[in-house]
Amino acid sequence: MNLNRRKLLVRTLGTIGLLGTSKVFATAEDVDAAIKAIAGDAEVTQGALTLNAPEIAENGNSVPISVSVDGEISDDSYVESVTIFADGNPRPEVITFNFTPLSGEAFAATRMRLAKTQNVIAVAKLSDGTVLSDTRNVKVTIGGCGG
Protein backbone atom coordinates (compact mmCIF):
# COMPACT_ATOMS: atom_id res chain seq x y z
CA MET A 1 0.00 0.00 0.00
CA ASN A 2 2.66 2.40 1.15
CA LEU A 3 5.00 1.40 -1.65
CA ASN A 4 2.31 1.86 -4.25
CA ARG A 5 1.53 5.27 -2.98
CA ARG A 6 5.18 6.24 -3.12
CA LYS A 7 5.52 4.90 -6.65
CA LEU A 8 2.48 6.84 -7.71
CA LEU A 9 3.87 10.00 -6.16
CA VAL A 10 7.24 9.57 -7.88
CA ARG A 11 5.57 8.91 -11.23
CA THR A 12 3.28 11.89 -10.93
CA LEU A 13 6.19 14.16 -10.08
CA GLY A 14 8.19 12.68 -12.93
CA THR A 15 5.41 13.42 -15.38
CA ILE A 16 5.05 16.97 -14.17
CA GLY A 17 8.81 17.38 -14.46
CA LEU A 18 8.80 16.13 -18.05
CA LEU A 19 5.92 18.38 -19.03
CA GLY A 20 7.74 21.26 -17.41
CA THR A 21 10.96 20.80 -19.37
CA SER A 22 9.21 20.26 -22.70
CA LYS A 23 7.62 23.67 -22.24
CA VAL A 24 10.96 25.38 -21.70
CA PHE A 25 12.98 23.87 -24.54
CA ALA A 26 12.13 22.69 -28.02
CA THR A 27 12.52 19.01 -28.79
CA ALA A 28 13.63 17.02 -31.80
CA GLU A 29 9.93 16.21 -32.38
CA ASP A 30 9.09 19.93 -32.69
CA VAL A 31 11.78 20.28 -35.34
CA ASP A 32 10.59 17.16 -37.19
CA ALA A 33 7.07 18.59 -37.28
CA ALA A 34 8.37 21.92 -38.59
CA ILE A 35 10.42 20.18 -41.29
CA LYS A 36 7.34 18.18 -42.28
CA ALA A 37 5.42 21.44 -42.61
CA ILE A 38 8.04 22.68 -45.09
CA ALA A 39 8.56 19.41 -46.96
CA GLY A 40 4.95 18.23 -47.22
CA ASP A 41 5.03 14.89 -49.05
CA ALA A 42 8.48 15.43 -50.56
CA GLU A 43 11.27 13.13 -49.46
CA VAL A 44 14.00 14.86 -47.45
CA THR A 45 17.54 14.04 -48.59
CA GLN A 46 20.93 15.55 -47.77
CA GLY A 47 22.00 16.24 -51.35
CA ALA A 48 23.80 19.44 -52.25
CA LEU A 49 23.01 21.36 -49.05
CA THR A 50 25.91 22.12 -46.72
CA LEU A 51 25.48 23.60 -43.28
CA ASN A 52 28.65 25.02 -41.75
CA ALA A 53 28.75 25.44 -37.99
CA PRO A 54 31.57 25.19 -35.45
CA GLU A 55 32.02 21.86 -33.66
CA ILE A 56 32.49 23.71 -30.37
CA ALA A 57 31.02 27.13 -29.66
CA GLU A 58 32.59 28.82 -26.65
CA ASN A 59 29.97 31.53 -26.54
CA GLY A 60 26.40 30.50 -27.27
CA ASN A 61 25.40 34.13 -27.72
CA SER A 62 27.04 34.41 -31.10
CA VAL A 63 27.64 31.25 -33.11
CA PRO A 64 28.61 31.81 -36.76
CA ILE A 65 26.78 29.57 -39.21
CA SER A 66 26.52 29.48 -42.98
CA VAL A 67 24.55 27.48 -45.51
CA SER A 68 25.13 26.84 -49.18
CA VAL A 69 23.46 24.78 -51.87
CA ASP A 70 25.65 23.68 -54.79
CA GLY A 71 24.35 23.92 -58.31
CA GLU A 72 23.59 26.35 -61.09
CA ILE A 73 21.02 29.06 -60.42
CA SER A 74 18.74 30.09 -63.26
CA ASP A 75 15.35 31.78 -63.55
CA ASP A 76 13.58 28.40 -63.60
CA SER A 77 15.77 26.48 -61.20
CA TYR A 78 16.85 28.06 -57.96
CA VAL A 79 16.76 27.62 -54.20
CA GLU A 80 13.60 29.16 -52.75
CA SER A 81 14.48 29.10 -49.08
CA VAL A 82 16.74 27.66 -46.41
CA THR A 83 15.39 27.48 -42.87
CA ILE A 84 17.57 26.92 -39.81
CA PHE A 85 16.32 25.09 -36.73
CA ALA A 86 17.92 24.47 -33.34
CA ASP A 87 16.40 21.53 -31.45
CA GLY A 88 17.53 22.58 -27.97
CA ASN A 89 16.60 26.26 -27.93
CA PRO A 90 13.46 27.63 -26.23
CA ARG A 91 12.03 28.07 -29.74
CA PRO A 92 13.30 25.86 -32.56
CA GLU A 93 13.04 28.40 -35.39
CA VAL A 94 16.17 30.47 -36.02
CA ILE A 95 15.98 32.11 -39.42
CA THR A 96 14.62 31.57 -42.92
CA PHE A 97 16.72 32.79 -45.85
CA ASN A 98 14.61 33.56 -48.93
CA PHE A 99 16.61 33.42 -52.15
CA THR A 100 15.71 34.56 -55.65
CA PRO A 101 17.27 33.87 -59.08
CA LEU A 102 19.08 37.23 -58.57
CA SER A 103 20.88 35.76 -55.55
CA GLY A 104 23.30 34.20 -58.04
CA GLU A 105 24.52 31.68 -55.51
CA ALA A 106 22.53 30.07 -52.71
CA PHE A 107 24.80 31.12 -49.88
CA ALA A 108 23.95 32.90 -46.64
CA ALA A 109 25.65 33.39 -43.31
CA THR A 110 24.62 34.82 -39.97
CA ARG A 111 25.30 34.52 -36.25
CA MET A 112 22.87 32.72 -33.95
CA ARG A 113 22.18 31.99 -30.29
CA LEU A 114 22.42 28.48 -28.85
CA ALA A 115 21.09 27.82 -25.36
CA LYS A 116 23.02 24.55 -24.90
CA THR A 117 24.76 21.74 -26.78
CA GLN A 118 22.37 20.66 -29.49
CA ASN A 119 21.75 19.91 -33.15
CA VAL A 120 21.48 22.70 -35.71
CA ILE A 121 19.41 21.66 -38.71
CA ALA A 122 19.15 23.35 -42.12
CA VAL A 123 16.28 22.58 -44.49
CA ALA A 124 16.40 23.82 -48.08
CA LYS A 125 13.48 24.02 -50.45
CA LEU A 126 14.24 24.15 -54.19
CA SER A 127 12.01 25.63 -56.87
CA ASP A 128 11.40 22.14 -58.33
CA GLY A 129 10.01 20.93 -55.00
CA THR A 130 13.12 19.06 -53.82
CA VAL A 131 13.73 19.30 -50.07
CA LEU A 132 17.24 18.95 -48.66
CA SER A 133 18.44 18.77 -45.08
CA ASP A 134 21.76 18.86 -43.24
CA THR A 135 22.51 18.61 -39.51
CA ARG A 136 25.47 19.63 -37.35
CA ASN A 137 25.93 18.98 -33.65
CA VAL A 138 27.34 22.03 -31.88
CA LYS A 139 28.84 21.77 -28.37
CA VAL A 140 28.15 24.93 -26.40
CA THR A 141 30.37 25.95 -23.47
CA ILE A 142 28.35 28.97 -22.31
CA GLY A 143 24.66 29.08 -23.22
CA GLY A 144 23.27 32.15 -24.90
CA CYS A 145 19.74 32.81 -23.72
CA GLY A 146 20.23 34.67 -20.46
CA GLY A 147 18.49 33.84 -17.20
Place this chain on the structure above:
Amino acid sequence: MAKPRIKVPKKASAGDVIKIKALVSHTMESGQRKDKEGNVIPQKIINKFECTFNGTSVFGCDIDPAVSANPFLEFRAKVAESGTFKFMWTDDDGSVIEAEKSIEVS
Protein backbone atom coordinates in the same frame (compact mmCIF):
# COMPACT_ATOMS: atom_id res chain seq x y z
CA MET B 1 18.04 54.83 -34.91
CA ALA B 2 20.77 52.35 -35.40
CA LYS B 3 23.06 52.95 -38.32
CA PRO B 4 23.62 49.88 -40.50
CA ARG B 5 27.06 48.89 -41.72
CA ILE B 6 27.04 47.43 -45.22
CA LYS B 7 29.79 46.14 -47.48
CA VAL B 8 29.11 46.09 -51.22
CA PRO B 9 31.92 46.17 -53.79
CA LYS B 10 32.10 49.53 -55.61
CA LYS B 11 32.73 47.98 -59.02
CA ALA B 12 31.98 44.67 -60.71
CA SER B 13 31.78 43.13 -64.16
CA ALA B 14 28.39 42.27 -65.63
CA GLY B 15 27.29 38.79 -64.58
CA ASP B 16 29.53 38.69 -61.51
CA VAL B 17 28.24 37.16 -58.30
CA ILE B 18 29.22 39.62 -55.57
CA LYS B 19 29.46 39.28 -51.78
CA ILE B 20 27.32 41.51 -49.60
CA LYS B 21 27.71 41.85 -45.84
CA ALA B 22 25.22 43.75 -43.70
CA LEU B 23 25.14 44.42 -39.98
CA VAL B 24 22.82 46.59 -37.93
CA SER B 25 23.07 47.51 -34.24
CA HIS B 26 20.09 46.07 -32.38
CA THR B 27 19.75 44.36 -28.99
CA MET B 28 17.52 41.60 -30.45
CA GLU B 29 15.81 41.17 -27.06
CA SER B 30 14.77 37.52 -27.19
CA GLY B 31 11.82 37.61 -24.80
CA GLN B 32 13.54 34.85 -22.77
CA ARG B 33 15.50 37.05 -20.38
CA LYS B 34 14.30 38.36 -17.03
CA ASP B 35 15.10 41.63 -15.27
CA LYS B 36 16.28 41.96 -11.64
CA GLU B 37 12.72 41.67 -10.32
CA GLY B 38 12.16 38.46 -12.26
CA ASN B 39 9.84 39.99 -14.84
CA VAL B 40 10.24 38.75 -18.38
CA ILE B 41 11.73 41.42 -20.67
CA PRO B 42 9.39 41.59 -23.67
CA GLN B 43 10.63 40.46 -27.06
CA LYS B 44 11.89 43.16 -29.40
CA ILE B 45 13.79 41.99 -32.44
CA ILE B 46 14.35 42.71 -36.10
CA ASN B 47 11.97 40.16 -37.62
CA LYS B 48 12.49 40.76 -41.32
CA PHE B 49 15.28 41.75 -43.67
CA GLU B 50 14.96 42.52 -47.36
CA CYS B 51 17.43 43.44 -50.07
CA THR B 52 16.40 44.70 -53.50
CA PHE B 53 18.45 45.72 -56.54
CA ASN B 54 16.89 48.39 -58.78
CA GLY B 55 13.53 47.46 -57.28
CA THR B 56 13.77 43.68 -57.77
CA SER B 57 14.01 41.39 -54.77
CA VAL B 58 17.45 39.79 -54.35
CA PHE B 59 17.44 38.22 -50.91
CA GLY B 60 15.41 38.35 -47.75
CA CYS B 61 14.96 36.60 -44.45
CA ASP B 62 12.43 35.98 -41.73
CA ILE B 63 14.23 36.30 -38.43
CA ASP B 64 13.41 34.67 -35.08
CA PRO B 65 14.77 35.56 -31.63
CA ALA B 66 17.54 32.96 -31.92
CA VAL B 67 19.55 35.32 -34.14
CA SER B 68 22.32 37.09 -32.20
CA ALA B 69 22.29 40.72 -31.13
CA ASN B 70 23.51 43.13 -33.82
CA PRO B 71 22.28 40.77 -36.54
CA PHE B 72 24.90 40.05 -39.19
CA LEU B 73 24.02 38.72 -42.63
CA GLU B 74 26.16 37.73 -45.55
CA PHE B 75 24.76 36.76 -48.92
CA ARG B 76 25.40 36.88 -52.67
CA ALA B 77 23.92 38.80 -55.57
CA LYS B 78 24.30 38.52 -59.32
CA VAL B 79 24.68 41.91 -61.00
CA ALA B 80 24.00 42.56 -64.69
CA GLU B 81 23.91 46.37 -64.67
CA SER B 82 24.86 49.38 -62.56
CA GLY B 83 22.33 50.24 -59.91
CA THR B 84 21.42 50.59 -56.29
CA PHE B 85 20.96 48.02 -53.61
CA LYS B 86 18.33 48.90 -51.04
CA PHE B 87 18.34 47.28 -47.61
CA MET B 88 15.43 47.20 -45.17
CA TRP B 89 15.27 45.89 -41.63
CA THR B 90 11.84 45.68 -39.98
CA ASP B 91 11.56 45.93 -36.20
CA ASP B 92 8.88 44.21 -34.07
CA ASP B 93 7.50 47.70 -33.31
CA GLY B 94 6.92 48.30 -37.03
CA SER B 95 9.76 50.76 -37.57
CA VAL B 96 12.00 50.19 -40.58
CA ILE B 97 15.73 50.88 -40.89
CA GLU B 98 16.71 51.63 -44.47
CA ALA B 99 20.01 51.97 -46.29
CA GLU B 100 21.28 52.14 -49.86
CA LYS B 101 24.51 51.25 -51.67
CA SER B 102 25.35 51.82 -55.32
CA ILE B 103 27.46 49.64 -57.55
CA GLU B 104 29.08 50.43 -60.88
CA VAL B 105 28.89 47.49 -63.29
CA SER B 106 30.98 47.51 -66.46
